[in-house]
Amino acid sequence: MKNIYGLTIEEMENYFLEHNSKKFHALQLFLWLYEKRVESFDEMTNIKKELLEQISSDYSIERLKIVDVQEDVDVCKYLFELHDGEHIEAVLMRHDYGNSICVSSQVGCNMGCKFCESGRRKKVRNLETYEMVLQILMIEKLLGERISHVVVMGIGEPFDNYDNLIKFFQIINHPKGLAIGARHITVSTCGLVPKILEFSDFPLQINLAVSLHAPNNEIRNKIMPINKVYPIEQVMNALNVYIKKTNRRLTFEYILLNDINDTDECALELAKLVKNMNCYINLIPYNETNNLDFKRTNTVQIMRFYDILKKNNVSVTIRREFGGNISAACGQLRSKKEEL
Numbered sequence: 001m002k003n004i005y006g007l008t009i010e011e012m013e014n015y016f017l018e019h020n021s022k023k024f025h026a027l028q029l030f031l032w033l034y035e036k037r038v039e040s041f042d043e044m045t046n047i048k049k050e051l052l053e054q055i056s057s058d059y060s061i062e063r064l065k066i067v068d069v070q071e072d073v074d075v076c077k078y079l080f081e082l083h084d085g086e087h088i089e090a091v092l093m094r095h096d097y098g099n100s101i102c103v104s105s106q107v108g109c110n111m112g113c114k115f116c117e118s119g120r121r122k123k124v125r126n127l128e129t130y131e132m133v134l135q136i137l138m139i140e141k142l143l144g145e146r147i148s149h150v151v152v153m154g155i156g157e158p159f160d161n162y163d164n165l166i167k168f169f170q171i172i173n174h175p176k177g178l179a180i181g182a183r184h185i186t187v188s189t190c191g192l193v194p195k196i197l198e199f200s201d202f203p204l205q206i207n208l209a210v211s212l213h214a215p216n217n218e219i220r221n222k223i224m225p226i227n228k229v230y231p232i233e234q235v236m237n238a239l240n241v242y243i244k245k246t247n248r249r250l251t252f253e254y255i256l257l258n259d260i261n262d263t264d265e266c267a268l269e270l271a272k273l274v275k276n277m278n279c280y281i282n283l284i285p286y287n288e289t290n291n292l293d294f295k296r297t298n299t300v301q302i303m304r305f306y307d308i309l310k311k312n313n314v315s316v317t318i319r320r321e322f323g324g325n326i327s328a329a330c331g332q333l334r335s336k337k338e339e340l
């Protein structure tokens with residue numbers, strides 16, 4: 001049975017029209033789900049009983065299970081159990097500007113980035129839209145606070161689950177849904193060129209982040225297998241189309257890996273690559289894990305890399321680190337409970 005949290009308001013309207021009922025019930029239903037936050041159809045007192053019976057025979061209103069919560073300073077990691085017994089994680093980060101959550105989009109991931117713990121497990125399946133929506137809704141309930149920012153950077157390649165992702169954006173951005181502003185939502189991709197081009201026509205002003213992690217094909221091929229399918233030139237061409245169409249600034253994510261992509265030459269090459277692009281680079285100090293051999297770049301070299309980019313007029317930041325102590329940092333999420 002499908003889950004009600006996976007429906008956009010337009011889909012609900014169509015549902016009601018198909019059942020010889022009125023469109024406005026969709027708005028009522030949205031208000032019950034996302035404003036009043038009821039957890040059963042019976043509580044929706046202003047919708048006719050027969051209609052509720054119809055809906056409940058077509059849709060489940062079941063939530064996910066949160067089976068583990070781990071906390072660290074300003075960060076909290078939640079392990080969710082899905083209806084088929086699979087697991088995914090989401091991470092809450094507290095910033096001075098609000099609460100941000102990093103959402104997963106797949107169980108496992110097929111992209112195989114060599115430095116990524118989350119990608120060690122092959123993709124088992126895409127997350128359904130409702131499974132993404134409920135990560136936010138349930139964490140908000142547990143916290144008793146609103147989530148103001150969402151990044152889709154957890155387990156999975158979001159653009160490999162494009163249709164469900166788009167519906168997720170429509171639901172969480174809708175003013176009667178979770179009402180999270182599009183500019184407060186960011187999606188990250190490792191560079192799926194056809195989807196970057198498709199996304200450039202998506203009307204919501206959602207931010208795009210691209211996991212670049214190397215300034216040339218030679219290095220990128222070694223650490224990101226997807227580069228053999230979509231090499232850097234193709235990714236950059238697609239991103240230039242995206243910037244031209246949307247007029248939005250994009251973010252490049254760059255994980256600094258000791259002696260792999262963190263040399264002065266790499267910094268210079270990177271500066272040249274993004275020259276004149278409407279973008280900024282987010283440098284991410286690597287979080288070492290027991291399972292992977294990569295080492296973290298030392299702080300002196302991180303600063304040198306940063307300075308070289310700055311001197312070459314590149315907008316650059318170093319990401320504030322969250323959650324290293326509870327394996328909640330970038331690239332450390334897992335989709336298997338027993339591995340925790």
Ligand code: SF4
Nearest residue numbers: 109111113116119156
């Ligand atoms: S970095 Fe992202 S795309 Fe790459 S393997 Fe990890 S989860 Fe997948």
